[in-house]
Amino acid sequence: MKNIKVLGTGCANCKTTLKLIEAAAKNKGVEIQLEKVEDIQAIMGYGVMSTPGVVVDGKVVHAGGVPSQDKIAGWL
16 A cells, blocks of 8 residues: 655645545555645655645655646556
8 A cells, every 4th residue: 555645735736636646546446545744844844845745655756736647647
């Protein structure tokens, strides 16, 4: 199971990213643990200055803007 965190304060792009990841995992039949991180200090702890950020299994894989479907599929 992949542990995925979406880093962001709740902007539209952050919410969209969360929904896209949920949908992609469901479509692929991949079990994930999805978490939304909104605490600024926690986000900065990952070195992410531009949200949304995405962390997969402890590694930052994306920062800034909504990721593409292909990029999300690659994480799963």
